[in-house]
Amino acid sequence: MRSKIYDIVGLGFMLSSSYFFYRCVEFLAQKDYVAGFMTLIVAFVVVRVGVEITKLAILIGREG
Protein backbone atom coordinates (compact mmCIF):
# COMPACT_ATOMS: atom_id res chain seq x y z
CA MET A 1 0.00 0.00 0.00
CA ARG A 2 2.79 2.39 1.01
CA SER A 3 4.56 1.56 -2.23
CA LYS A 4 1.43 2.44 -4.26
CA ILE A 5 1.11 5.78 -2.48
CA TYR A 6 4.75 6.64 -3.21
CA ASP A 7 4.27 5.56 -6.81
CA ILE A 8 1.18 7.74 -7.26
CA VAL A 9 2.89 10.73 -5.63
CA GLY A 10 5.92 10.27 -7.90
CA LEU A 11 3.75 10.00 -11.00
CA GLY A 12 1.85 13.07 -9.80
CA PHE A 13 5.11 15.01 -9.73
CA MET A 14 5.96 13.86 -13.25
CA LEU A 15 2.50 14.75 -14.51
CA SER A 16 2.51 18.14 -12.80
CA SER A 17 5.71 19.05 -14.66
CA SER A 18 3.48 19.41 -17.74
CA TYR A 19 2.06 22.56 -16.14
CA PHE A 20 5.54 24.09 -16.08
CA PHE A 21 6.06 23.16 -19.73
CA TYR A 22 2.84 25.00 -20.54
CA ARG A 23 3.96 28.05 -18.57
CA CYS A 24 7.34 27.88 -20.31
CA VAL A 25 5.60 28.15 -23.69
CA GLU A 26 3.58 31.05 -22.33
CA PHE A 27 6.68 32.93 -21.12
CA LEU A 28 8.57 32.32 -24.35
CA ALA A 29 5.56 33.59 -26.32
CA GLN A 30 5.88 36.81 -24.31
CA LYS A 31 9.60 37.06 -25.18
CA ASP A 32 10.39 36.58 -21.49
CA TYR A 33 13.28 34.18 -22.09
CA VAL A 34 14.73 34.27 -18.57
CA ALA A 35 11.42 33.28 -17.03
CA GLY A 36 11.02 30.61 -19.73
CA PHE A 37 14.40 29.04 -18.92
CA MET A 38 13.72 29.16 -15.19
CA THR A 39 10.34 27.53 -15.64
CA LEU A 40 11.94 24.83 -17.75
CA ILE A 41 14.52 24.17 -15.02
CA VAL A 42 11.71 23.92 -12.46
CA ALA A 43 9.95 21.41 -14.74
CA PHE A 44 13.07 19.23 -14.90
CA VAL A 45 13.59 19.45 -11.14
CA VAL A 46 9.97 18.39 -10.55
CA VAL A 47 10.43 15.44 -12.94
CA ARG A 48 13.62 14.47 -11.15
CA VAL A 49 11.87 14.49 -7.77
CA GLY A 50 9.12 12.32 -9.25
CA VAL A 51 11.68 9.84 -10.58
CA GLU A 52 13.39 9.61 -7.19
CA ILE A 53 10.09 9.04 -5.38
CA THR A 54 9.10 6.26 -7.80
CA LYS A 55 12.49 4.63 -7.20
CA LEU A 56 11.61 4.57 -3.51
CA ALA A 57 8.20 3.15 -4.37
CA ILE A 58 9.74 0.20 -6.21
CA LEU A 59 12.21 -0.41 -3.39
CA ILE A 60 9.47 -0.36 -0.75
CA GLY A 61 7.38 -2.70 -2.91
CA ARG A 62 10.23 -5.19 -3.08
CA GLU A 63 11.12 -5.03 0.58
CA GLY A 64 7.50 -5.25 1.66
Added chain:
Amino acid sequence: MEADITPSTSSIPSIIGKQSILPVLVFVIGVSLWAQLFLLSFGAELEFADRRVWTTLAYALPLIVIVAALALRASLLLLLAFPLSLLPGLVLMPEPDQAVINELWPLLRICATFAIYLALSAALRSGSTDVPITSVSPREKAAAVVATLDYRWFFGTRIGIALFSLALITYAIFFDDHTLALLQTHYAGGEDVARSFLAIFMFFAWCVFVYVMVFVPSMNLEYDQRKLSGSLDAMRAKISRPAAMMRIGGWVTVCGLAVFVVWTMGGQ
Protein backbone atom coordinates in the same frame (compact mmCIF):
# COMPACT_ATOMS: atom_id res chain seq x y z
CA MET B 1 7.27 -13.96 -17.20
CA GLU B 2 10.75 -14.39 -15.82
CA ALA B 3 13.63 -12.38 -17.17
CA ASP B 4 17.07 -13.87 -17.42
CA ILE B 5 19.06 -11.50 -15.27
CA THR B 6 22.24 -13.54 -15.07
CA PRO B 7 25.07 -11.15 -15.95
CA SER B 8 26.53 -11.86 -19.34
CA THR B 9 30.29 -11.53 -19.44
CA SER B 10 30.52 -12.31 -23.17
CA SER B 11 29.24 -8.85 -24.09
CA ILE B 12 31.90 -6.99 -22.11
CA PRO B 13 34.70 -7.11 -24.74
CA SER B 14 32.32 -5.89 -27.44
CA ILE B 15 31.27 -2.96 -25.25
CA ILE B 16 34.91 -2.07 -24.57
CA GLY B 17 35.64 -2.37 -28.30
CA LYS B 18 32.87 0.09 -29.06
CA GLN B 19 34.40 2.69 -26.75
CA SER B 20 37.05 3.74 -29.26
CA ILE B 21 34.64 4.45 -32.12
CA LEU B 22 31.57 5.63 -30.19
CA PRO B 23 33.03 8.91 -28.83
CA VAL B 24 34.12 9.81 -32.37
CA LEU B 25 30.62 9.07 -33.71
CA VAL B 26 29.01 11.07 -30.90
CA PHE B 27 31.34 13.98 -31.66
CA VAL B 28 30.64 13.85 -35.41
CA ILE B 29 26.86 13.66 -34.96
CA GLY B 30 26.92 16.38 -32.28
CA VAL B 31 28.95 18.72 -34.47
CA SER B 32 26.67 17.88 -37.41
CA LEU B 33 23.66 18.87 -35.30
CA TRP B 34 25.41 22.08 -34.29
CA ALA B 35 26.30 22.84 -37.92
CA GLN B 36 22.72 22.29 -39.09
CA LEU B 37 21.49 24.72 -36.48
CA PHE B 38 24.17 27.37 -36.19
CA LEU B 39 26.81 27.16 -38.92
CA LEU B 40 25.22 29.83 -41.17
CA SER B 41 24.45 32.18 -38.29
CA PHE B 42 27.86 31.64 -36.68
CA GLY B 43 29.65 32.29 -40.00
CA ALA B 44 27.62 35.44 -40.58
CA GLU B 45 28.32 36.61 -37.03
CA LEU B 46 32.08 36.20 -37.54
CA GLU B 47 31.92 38.29 -40.70
CA PHE B 48 30.35 41.25 -38.92
CA ALA B 49 32.76 44.04 -38.05
CA ASP B 50 30.80 44.72 -34.86
CA ARG B 51 30.27 41.26 -33.40
CA ARG B 52 27.73 40.56 -30.71
CA VAL B 53 29.80 38.81 -28.09
CA TRP B 54 26.96 37.03 -26.27
CA THR B 55 25.41 35.76 -29.48
CA THR B 56 28.77 34.46 -30.76
CA LEU B 57 29.37 32.75 -27.40
CA ALA B 58 25.88 31.24 -27.45
CA TYR B 59 26.56 29.77 -30.90
CA ALA B 60 29.96 28.39 -29.81
CA LEU B 61 28.79 27.09 -26.42
CA PRO B 62 27.56 23.64 -27.66
CA LEU B 63 30.98 22.94 -29.22
CA ILE B 64 32.71 23.69 -25.93
CA VAL B 65 30.23 21.54 -24.02
CA ILE B 66 30.52 18.52 -26.32
CA VAL B 67 34.34 18.62 -26.27
CA ALA B 68 34.32 18.90 -22.47
CA ALA B 69 31.71 16.14 -22.16
CA LEU B 70 33.70 13.73 -24.33
CA ALA B 71 36.98 14.62 -22.61
CA LEU B 72 35.44 13.97 -19.19
CA ARG B 73 33.21 11.08 -20.42
CA ALA B 74 30.45 12.80 -18.44
CA SER B 75 27.08 11.38 -19.45
CA LEU B 76 25.21 14.22 -17.76
CA LEU B 77 27.05 16.75 -19.92
CA LEU B 78 26.50 14.70 -23.07
CA LEU B 79 22.85 13.96 -22.60
CA LEU B 80 21.60 16.98 -20.70
CA ALA B 81 24.06 19.88 -20.90
CA PHE B 82 24.71 19.58 -24.65
CA PRO B 83 21.01 19.70 -25.68
CA LEU B 84 20.44 22.54 -23.20
CA SER B 85 23.49 24.43 -24.50
CA LEU B 86 21.83 24.55 -27.93
CA LEU B 87 18.91 26.54 -26.57
CA PRO B 88 20.58 29.97 -25.95
CA GLY B 89 21.82 30.00 -29.55
CA LEU B 90 18.32 29.18 -30.80
CA VAL B 91 16.86 31.97 -28.69
CA LEU B 92 19.38 34.58 -29.89
CA MET B 93 19.30 33.51 -33.54
CA PRO B 94 17.99 36.20 -35.93
CA GLU B 95 14.51 35.55 -37.35
CA PRO B 96 15.63 35.02 -40.98
CA ASP B 97 18.01 32.26 -39.82
CA GLN B 98 15.24 30.72 -37.73
CA ALA B 99 13.06 30.72 -40.83
CA VAL B 100 15.73 28.75 -42.74
CA ILE B 101 15.82 25.92 -40.19
CA ASN B 102 12.04 25.99 -39.83
CA GLU B 103 11.54 24.57 -43.33
CA LEU B 104 10.10 21.05 -43.31
CA TRP B 105 13.15 19.07 -44.50
CA PRO B 106 15.80 20.87 -42.45
CA LEU B 107 13.51 20.49 -39.45
CA LEU B 108 13.10 16.74 -40.00
CA ARG B 109 16.83 16.37 -40.58
CA ILE B 110 17.60 18.21 -37.34
CA CYS B 111 15.14 16.06 -35.38
CA ALA B 112 16.57 12.85 -36.88
CA THR B 113 20.15 13.96 -36.11
CA PHE B 114 19.16 14.82 -32.57
CA ALA B 115 17.52 11.41 -32.08
CA ILE B 116 20.66 9.66 -33.40
CA TYR B 117 22.82 11.80 -31.12
CA LEU B 118 20.76 10.83 -28.05
CA ALA B 119 20.88 7.13 -28.98
CA LEU B 120 24.66 7.16 -29.50
CA SER B 121 25.33 9.16 -26.34
CA ALA B 122 23.16 6.76 -24.36
CA ALA B 123 25.08 3.81 -25.86
CA LEU B 124 28.34 5.45 -24.84
CA ARG B 125 26.98 5.87 -21.36
CA SER B 126 25.80 2.27 -21.06
CA GLY B 127 29.22 1.05 -22.14
CA SER B 128 31.00 3.12 -19.51
CA THR B 129 28.87 2.14 -16.56
CA ASP B 130 30.57 1.40 -13.29
CA VAL B 131 28.04 -1.23 -12.21
CA PRO B 132 29.99 -4.08 -10.66
CA ILE B 133 29.43 -7.44 -12.35
CA THR B 134 28.51 -9.69 -9.46
CA SER B 135 26.53 -12.87 -9.13
CA VAL B 136 22.84 -12.44 -8.39
CA SER B 137 21.56 -13.90 -5.16
CA PRO B 138 18.28 -15.91 -5.14
CA ARG B 139 16.64 -13.13 -3.08
CA GLU B 140 17.58 -10.51 -5.67
CA LYS B 141 16.45 -12.80 -8.46
CA ALA B 142 13.05 -13.19 -6.83
CA ALA B 143 12.81 -9.43 -6.38
CA ALA B 144 13.71 -8.91 -10.03
CA VAL B 145 10.86 -11.22 -11.09
CA VAL B 146 8.45 -9.02 -9.13
CA ALA B 147 9.91 -6.00 -10.90
CA THR B 148 9.44 -7.74 -14.25
CA LEU B 149 5.75 -8.09 -13.48
CA ASP B 150 5.61 -4.36 -12.73
CA TYR B 151 7.11 -3.36 -16.06
CA ARG B 152 3.76 -2.89 -17.80
CA TRP B 153 2.65 -0.38 -15.17
CA PHE B 154 6.14 1.18 -15.07
CA PHE B 155 6.37 1.79 -18.82
CA GLY B 156 2.65 2.38 -19.40
CA THR B 157 2.39 5.26 -16.92
CA ARG B 158 5.60 6.92 -18.06
CA ILE B 159 4.84 6.65 -21.75
CA GLY B 160 1.33 7.93 -21.01
CA ILE B 161 2.71 10.99 -19.18
CA ALA B 162 5.29 11.61 -21.93
CA LEU B 163 2.59 11.50 -24.63
CA PHE B 164 0.30 13.70 -22.55
CA SER B 165 3.11 16.28 -22.17
CA LEU B 166 3.78 16.19 -25.91
CA ALA B 167 0.08 16.67 -26.64
CA LEU B 168 -0.10 19.55 -24.14
CA ILE B 169 2.95 21.26 -25.63
CA THR B 170 1.57 20.83 -29.17
CA TYR B 171 -1.78 22.22 -28.06
CA ALA B 172 -0.13 25.16 -26.27
CA ILE B 173 1.97 26.11 -29.30
CA PHE B 174 -0.41 25.49 -32.18
CA PHE B 175 -4.00 25.59 -30.88
CA ASP B 176 -4.17 27.56 -27.63
CA ASP B 177 -5.90 30.91 -28.24
CA HIS B 178 -4.04 32.54 -25.33
CA THR B 179 -0.61 31.60 -26.73
CA LEU B 180 -1.63 32.62 -30.26
CA ALA B 181 -2.75 36.02 -28.95
CA LEU B 182 0.57 36.45 -27.11
CA LEU B 183 2.52 35.54 -30.27
CA GLN B 184 0.54 38.07 -32.29
CA THR B 185 1.24 40.76 -29.69
CA HIS B 186 4.94 40.11 -29.11
CA TYR B 187 6.04 38.79 -32.53
CA ALA B 188 3.86 40.96 -34.76
CA GLY B 189 4.51 40.00 -38.39
CA GLY B 190 6.61 36.95 -37.51
CA GLU B 191 4.11 34.70 -35.72
CA ASP B 192 4.78 31.69 -37.92
CA VAL B 193 8.54 31.83 -37.40
CA ALA B 194 8.05 32.36 -33.66
CA ARG B 195 5.68 29.40 -33.49
CA SER B 196 8.14 27.16 -35.35
CA PHE B 197 10.94 28.33 -33.06
CA LEU B 198 8.82 27.51 -30.02
CA ALA B 199 8.06 24.09 -31.50
CA ILE B 200 11.79 23.27 -31.99
CA PHE B 201 12.71 24.61 -28.55
CA MET B 202 9.99 22.67 -26.78
CA PHE B 203 10.70 19.51 -28.79
CA PHE B 204 14.28 19.65 -27.51
CA ALA B 205 13.02 20.18 -23.98
CA TRP B 206 10.54 17.31 -24.36
CA CYS B 207 13.30 14.96 -25.59
CA VAL B 208 15.35 15.76 -22.49
CA PHE B 209 12.22 15.31 -20.36
CA VAL B 210 11.59 11.84 -21.82
CA TYR B 211 15.24 10.93 -21.39
CA VAL B 212 15.23 11.92 -17.71
CA MET B 213 11.81 10.45 -16.94
CA VAL B 214 11.67 7.26 -19.02
CA PHE B 215 14.99 6.31 -20.54
CA VAL B 216 17.46 6.66 -17.65
CA PRO B 217 15.23 5.09 -14.95
CA SER B 218 14.35 2.19 -17.28
CA MET B 219 17.95 1.45 -18.25
CA ASN B 220 19.25 1.72 -14.68
CA LEU B 221 16.35 0.13 -12.82
CA GLU B 222 18.26 -2.72 -11.20
CA TYR B 223 21.39 -0.68 -10.55
CA ASP B 224 19.38 2.22 -9.07
CA GLN B 225 17.53 -0.16 -6.77
CA ARG B 226 20.76 -1.69 -5.46
CA LYS B 227 22.35 1.72 -5.06
CA LEU B 228 19.35 3.21 -3.29
CA SER B 229 19.03 0.16 -1.04
CA GLY B 230 22.72 0.40 -0.13
CA SER B 231 22.48 4.15 0.53
CA LEU B 232 19.44 3.69 2.75
CA ASP B 233 21.09 0.88 4.71
CA ALA B 234 24.21 3.02 5.21
CA MET B 235 22.07 5.96 6.30
CA ARG B 236 20.07 3.81 8.72
CA ALA B 237 23.31 2.58 10.29
CA LYS B 238 24.70 6.10 10.58
CA ILE B 239 21.68 8.14 11.65
CA SER B 240 19.32 7.32 14.48
CA ARG B 241 15.56 7.62 13.96
CA PRO B 242 15.15 10.81 16.09
CA ALA B 243 18.05 12.43 14.22
CA ALA B 244 16.45 11.44 10.89
CA MET B 245 13.11 12.89 11.96
CA MET B 246 14.84 16.11 13.02
CA ARG B 247 16.56 16.32 9.67
CA ILE B 248 13.27 15.78 7.79
CA GLY B 249 11.60 18.35 10.01
CA GLY B 250 14.39 20.82 9.29
CA TRP B 251 14.02 20.42 5.54
CA VAL B 252 10.23 20.73 5.73
CA THR B 253 10.70 23.97 7.73
CA VAL B 254 13.18 25.34 5.19
CA CYS B 255 10.80 24.49 2.33
CA GLY B 256 7.89 26.07 4.16
CA LEU B 257 9.93 29.23 4.77
CA ALA B 258 10.96 29.38 1.10
CA VAL B 259 7.32 29.07 0.01
CA PHE B 260 6.31 31.73 2.54
CA VAL B 261 9.03 34.15 1.37
CA VAL B 262 8.10 33.69 -2.30
CA TRP B 263 4.44 34.07 -1.45
CA THR B 264 4.99 37.33 0.46
CA MET B 265 7.15 38.64 -2.40
CA GLY B 266 4.12 38.37 -4.66
CA GLY B 267 4.91 35.03 -6.34
CA GLN B 268 2.07 32.92 -7.64
